[in-house]
Amino acid sequence: MTVSAIAETGASFDDRTTFDAIIIGSGIGGLVTATQLAAKGAKVLVLERYLIPGGSAGYFDRQGYRFDVGASMIFGFGKQGTTNLLTRALAAVGESIETVADAVQVQYHLPKDLDIKVHRDYEQFLQELATKFPQSASGIRKFYDECWQVFNCLNAMDLLSLEELRYLTRVFFQHPASCLGLVKYLPLNVGDIARKYIRDPEVLKFIDIECYIWSVVPAEMTPMINAGMVFSDRHYGGINYPKGGVGQIAQKLVSGLEKAGGKIQYQSRVTKIVTEGGRAVGVELANGKTLRAKKIVSNATRWDTFEQLLPPAEMPSKERKWQERYQKSPAFLSLHLGVEARVLPEGTECHHVLLEDWTQMEQPEGTIFVSIPTLLDPSLAPEGHHIIHAFTPSWMSDWQGLSPTEYQAKKEERAGVVIDRLERIFPGLNAGLDFMEIGTPRTHRRFLGRADGSYGPIPRRKLPGLLNMPFNRTAVPGLYCVGDSTFPGQGLNAVAFSGFACAHRIAADLGM
Ligand SMILES: NC(=O)c1ccc[n+]([C@@H]2O[C@H](COP(=O)([O-])OP(=O)(O)OC[C@H]3O[C@@H](n4cnc5c(N)ncnc54)[C@H](O)[C@@H]3O)[C@@H](O)[C@H]2O)c1
Ligand SMILES: CC(C)=CCC/C(C)=C/C=C/C(C)=C/C=C/C(C)=C/C=C/C=C(C)/C=C/C=C(C)/C=C/C=C(\C)CCC=C(C)C
Numbered sequence: 192m193t194v195s196a197i198a199e200t201g202a203s204f205d206d207r208t209t210f211d212a213i214i215i216g217s218g219i220g221g222l223v224t225a226t227q228l229a230a231k232g233a234k235v236l237v238l239e240r241y242l243i244p245g246g247s248a249g250y251f252d253r254q255g256y257r258f259d260v261g262a263s264m265i266f267g268f269g270k271q272g273t274t275n276l277l278t279r280a281l282a283a284v285g286e287s288i289e290t291v292a293d294a295v296q297v298q299y300h301l302p303k304d305l306d307i308k309v310h311r312d313y314e315q316f317l318q319e320l321a322t323k324f325p326q327s328a329s330g331i332r333k334f335y336d337e338c339w340q341v342f343n344c345l346n347a348m349d350l351l352s353l354e355e356l357r358y359l360t361r362v363f364f365q366h367p368a369s370c371l372g373l374v375k376y377l378p379l380n381v382g383d384i385a386r387k388y389i390r391d392p393e394v395l396k397f398i399d400i401e402c403y404i405w406s407v408v409p410a411e412m413t414p415m416i417n418a419g420m421v422f423s424d425r426h427y428g429g430i431n432y433p434k435g436g437v438g439q440i441a442q443k444l445v446s447g448l449e450k451a452g453g454k455i456q457y458q459s460r461v462t463k464i465v466t467e468g469g470r471a472v473g474v475e476l477a478n479g480k481t482l483r484a485k486k487i488v489s490n491a492t493r494w495d496t497f498e499q500l501l502p503p504a505e506m507p508s509k510e511r512k513w514q515e516r517y518q519k520s521p522a523f524l525s526l527h528l529g530v531e532a533r534v535l536p537e538g539t540e541c542h543h544v545l546l547e548d549w550t551q552m553e554q555p556e557g558t559i560f561v562s563i564p565t566l567l568d569p570s571l572a573p574e575g576h577h578i579i580h581a582f583t584p585s586w587m588s589d590w591q592g593l594s595p596t597e598y599q600a601k602k603e604e605r606a607g608v609v610i611d612r613l614e615r616i617f618p619g620l621n622a623g624l625d626f627m628e629i630g631t632p633r634t635h636r637r638f639l640g641r642a643d644g645s646y647g648p649i650p651r652r653k654l655p656g657l658l659n660m661p662f663n664r665t666a667v668p669g670l671y672c673v674g675d676s677t678f679p680g681q682g683l684n685a686v687a688f689s690g691f692a693c694a695h696r697i698a699a700d701l702g703m
Contacts, residue, residue, distance in 0.1 A: 210234045210484035211701055213474055215461045215500070216640070218246030219683050220674030221490030222444040223276075223690025224697075226284045229453035231698050236482065237453070238474065240460035243438070244445050246490070246639055248683055250438030254626055255573040258527045259437040259580065260639070263562040264296065264542050266421065267684030269428015272346040274420065276687035277440060284447025288439050290431035291567040297542040299400065300616055302549055307397070308540065313426040324397075330388035334398070337384055341376050341419025342427065344369035352692040353678070354662045355699050373416065378655035381418045382411035396549050403552055404544055404560065405682060407520045407584065408649050414656040417679055424684070432541070432567040440683070460640075464489070464500045464670060471670035474500075486669055486697050493661075493676035494519065494642035507666030516659050518651050520681075521555060522632030522644030524585040526606050529626030532575050534617050541566045543616060559583045559609060561616075576625055579617075581609055587632040587643040602629045647675035663693040671697060 211233035214221045221237060222244060229235045243249055247261040267277035268290045281287055296309040307323060310316045317335065321328035347369045348362045363370045385398045395410070402413035405421055433439045445455055464487055465473040473483035489496040497503065497510045543561040551557035565577040572578050585605075593601060606629045613620050635644030660678040663671045673693040675681040 208234075208482075210236045210482070212236075212486040212488055212697055213238060213482060213484040214488040214490060214673075215464075215474060216240075216246060216490030216674070217244035217441060217445070217455060218490045218674055218686065219248050219277075219440060219444070220677075220686035220690045220693075221246075221488065222441055222448065223280045223687045224488055224490070224673050224693045225453055225455075226280060226444050226448045226451065227691060227694030228697060229448050229451035230283045231694070231703050233698065233701065233703060235448070235453035236484070237448070237455040238459040238461055238476070238482075239455060239457050240640055241638065242457055243441075244455065244457075245438055245441030247641075248437050248441055250436050253527075253628060254529065256527075256529045256576070256578055256626060257436050257438070257571040258578060258628070259562070259564060261437065262542075262560060262580065262582070263432060263437055263564040264293075264430055265290075265432060265437065265440075265683060266424050266428065266430065267687055268431035268433070269424065272427065273348060273350055274342070274346045274424055274684070275428050276350065276684050276691065280687050280690065281440075281443055281447065284444070284451050286443040286447040288443055289434040291434060293430040293432060293541050293567060295540045295542070296425045296430045297404065297544055298540040299397075300543060300545045301397070301400070302547055305393075305397075309425065311426060311429050316426070320397075324391060324394050327389055327391045327394045330390070331394060333388040334385050335422060337388075338415075338419045338422040340372060341416055342423035344372040344376075345416075345420065346427070350688055350691060352663065352695040352699070354664055354692070354696050357699075358695065376415045376419065376656065378658045379415040380411060380653065380656055381413045381415055382409065384415055385410055396552075400544065400546065400552060400558070403558065406649070406680070407646060409553065412650045412653055414660075414679070416657050417682075417685065420679075420684070421682075430542075432564055434568055434570075436564065436568070436571055461491075461500060464496075464667075466501070466667065470668045485701060486671060488663075488671045488673055488693060488697070490672075490674045491640060492519075492642050492645065492674070493648070493672060494645075495640065496670075496672060498642070501667070509661075509666045513659070513661060516651060516654055517648040517676075519643050519645035520647055520649040521584040521586045522635045522641075522646060523582040523630070524556065524605055524609070524632075525580065525582040525630035525634070526609055527626075527628045527630070528579040528581065528624060529572060530577050530579055530620065531623040531625060532577055534579075534620050534623035535563065535566070535577055539563065539566060539617075545612060545616060547612070553584075555585050555589065556583045556605070556608070559612060561613070579613075579620075581613060583609060585632055587636065590631045590633050598631075598633075602631060605629075647681035663689065663696050
């Protein structure tokens, strides 16, 4: 029976079914791999440990509020070009999502009352920077224009697996200049490019935080390819919020997956990747069941994949090297707040970053990120109320070894500090609180199954751009990785790319 026939008859896969691919985890990376493969006719099964799909891009409902698990600043929903990877992933399985355009990507509240909005309109953004930093206006324009060069190279070509020689040859012949452009930028970091044009330390600090808010490292360590995407796409495809919440993306991908004949099973925690003769051939579930497939894809982080799902003592040397170069980024202390609408003055923007002291930017709880998705989709909160998601970097080590009472007390104490700081942007926040749920690195580890609750890998030291980020194949034959610990790293649009590339490589390996 074909997979679509199984789906049509309502019959389920049994232990004897051999799948073309089993995908461990239904984060956006896993789901894009699964939908791409299913759309190509592969027999696909996604195994998700939690109750709903999406991982970091999931949601939860509390007292009439629908909260996004992660932030709500979504790239990849553009209408043109090739870099609109979420739009394209959904379309590949006959799905789409209505989105609401955000006119400002983020409003920065920085030391010495430096307040800057990143407008969707590029010229308006440059104009705002020129007003704040008149001496550096021309260097600033040159820097951001160079980011556009990277973006234009990417946005000209099909974005598929860089491990597939036929694809590389084809894109090279179709777009030689763009390919050479990308080859030039692959080993470069933002800091080196920014310093070609900008001398003013204050402006360089601003470029640092421009990188830090999505890469969690300063410009010096942020790959230029990724900055090309982020710093240009926000003005091209723009930041667009999915109506109904970020959780819609995964829900729609699942519905497309099922229409294409693939299957997803929830509450199915994989405890082990089964190998035979050194090759990955299946997975073992927490209930003891074993399922087999020609290809196994892990959407868990590399740390979980090679330290939990495979014996750590047998870690391939390639993975050891990777761990010497990359470390886990911190997780976040997250405050999911329901607030009375009066807390937000007319004209409040959806995303904010608060930093009072430049020396604290990379410190735990130094920078505070804020998303207010109900400014774009009011249906996510009860009438007269808004959601404020405030989050700030926090390490797992700060939350371990506490008794339940100490843990609870620490959560409330740290949340109180964040709320007090946010009063600077939203006076009356404390008084207007209607609901609060606090998440810590322990929460992220527990619900997302991510090692130490990490947001993703960050370089341990300055590395040559993206050159050391691994693609989807691993040193274990038959095993592939997808998601933020593969090229090109964190971000929903980035993990969507990783999913496109992974499915493309697997389809080629399966001779499809
Ligand atoms: N744009 C934003 O605002 C925003 C916000 C939050 C996160 N993100 C991005 O999303 C990225 C994460 O996407 P992703 O696809 O890499 O992964 P993910 O962590 O979101 O998803 C992994 C999924 O795998 C599941 N899983 C893990 N181990 C498992 C096991 N053993 N068995 C079964 N299921 C298992 C988890 O439950 C989860 O659903 C992050 O890097 C982050 O950059 C973006
Ligand atoms: C042939 C020859 C010779 C050569 C070849 C070359 C080539 C072709 C190359 C290619 C390359 C490629 C394809 C690449 C790709 C890349 C990509 C796609 C990238 C992407 C990226 C993206 C990103 C990074 C994104 C990100 C984002 C993020 C992370 C976001 C986040 C957010 C958040 C967290 C929020 C915060 C804030 C607030 C709230 C305020």
